[in-house]
Amino acid sequence: MVKGKELCVLRLSKALYGLKQAPRAWNCKLDRSLKKLNFKRCLSEQAVYTRGHGKDAVILGVYVDDLNVTGGNPENVELFKKQMMAEFEMTDLGFLSYYLGIEVCQEDFITVKQSSYAKKVLEQFGIVEYNPSKYPMEPRIKLSADKDGKPADATAYRRMIGHTQLFITHKARFVILSWTS
Amino acid sequence: MAKAYVQKFGIDYEEVFAPVARLDTMRLLLGHAANHGWKVHHLDVKSAFLHGELEEEVYVTQPEAKVMW
Numbered sequence: 251m252v253k254g255k256e257l258c259v260l261r262l263s264k265a266l267y268g269l270k271q272a273p274r275a276w277n278c279k280l281d282r283s284l285k286k287l288n289f290k291r292c293l294s295e296q297a298v299y300t301r302g303h304g305k306d307a308v309i310l311g312v313y314v315d316d317l318n319v320t321g322g323n324p325e326n327v328e329l330f331k332k333q334m335m336a337e338f339e340m341t342d343l344g345f346l347s348y349y350l351g352i353e354v355c356q357e358d359f360i361t362v363k364q365s366s367y368a369k370k371v372l373e374q375f376g377i378v379e380y381n382p383s384k385y386p387m388e389p390r391i392k393l394s395a396d397k398d399g400k401p402a403d404a405t406a407y408r409r410m411i412g413h414t415q416l417f418i419t420h421k422a423r424f425v426i427l428s429w430t431s
Numbered sequence: 432m433a434k435a436y437v438q439k440f441g442i443d444y445e446e447v448f449a450p451v452a453r454l455d456t457m458r459l460l461l462g463h464a465a466n467h468g469w470k471v472h473h474l475d476v477k478s479a480f481l482h483g484e485l486e487e488e489v490y491v492t493q494p495e496a497k498v499m500w
Contacts, residue, residue: 258492258493259490259491259492260490260491260492260493261488261489261490262485262489262490262491263484263485264481264482264483264484264485265480265481265482265483265484265485266480266481266491267478267480267481269480269489270447271447271483271485271486271487271489272480272483273447273449273480274447274448274449274483275480275483275484275485275486276449276479276480276482276483277449277450277483278483278484278486279482279483279484280476280479280482295450295452295453295456296450297450297451297452297453297456298452298456298460309460309463311452311456311457311460312450312451312452313451313452313457314449314451314479315475315476315477315479315480316473316474316475316476317473317474317475317476318452318457318460318471318472318473318474319471319472319473319474320460320463320464320469320470320471320472321469322467322469324470327470327472331472331474334474338476338477338479338482339476339477339478340474340475340476340477341474341475341477342472342474343472343473343474343475344472344473345470345471345472345473346471346472346473347473349457349473350454350457354461354471356470356471359465360461360464360465360471362461420454
């Protein structure tokens with residue numbers, strides 16, 4: 251701080267990006283807006299809201315600024331969109347097609363896949379051309395120490411493992427989803 | 432930039448949790464829609480974080496590169 255200018259500090263009246271209060275402040279604002287539109291917040295999963303019952307129900311899933319909406323009556327979904335557009339500046343992305351690395355295809359039934367995410371990961375690590383393997387590691391592989399080698403980049407390695415784990419956890423469960431649909 | 436480190440214990444940084452839909456929830460939503468033959472729509476709020484109203488007092492200093500006052 252500049253000497254003699256200690257009082258030159260701003261008090262924020264609204265949230266800013268990068269503020270640790272920002273996600274919560276936004277969520278509180280969204281919560282108030284949705285409740286004003288007669289939505290009920292799910293008790294066991296706070297990111298889910300519903301309005302109406304049965305075929306007339308509108309179900310909403312919130313992921314920060316992404317809203318996923320479904321419902322039995324398309325008119326109700328459209329009404330919700332209009333109401334939200336009046337409240338916030340929004341982009342209508344139409345039918346859900348890509349969400350958190352998952353591709354969603356909605357035709358007669360809903361299918362999900364992760365191939366473009368997988369490709370992006372392979373590209374990121376420059377291993378697109380590598381041969382696929384059926385096993386996480388070759389059986390009876392013999393490893394020897396590379397004494398003159400450079401130390402591996404631990405962060406890059408962890409990043410790779412993280413991507414793989416995310417990919418596998420999603421994949422195992424998506425099989426079940428495509429059965430039920 | 433907000434200076435997180437000057438905030439006091441138990442006063443400023445308790446209430447910052449914001450819920451987001453877990454992936455299981457999204458799968459359930461998709462499964463439910465698929466089961467009923469519903470469509471899932473996707474909306475995105477522009478500059479969402481700027482809409483938030485602060486419940487607490489937050490002070491910021493101006494960025495060093497640009498002195499405005």
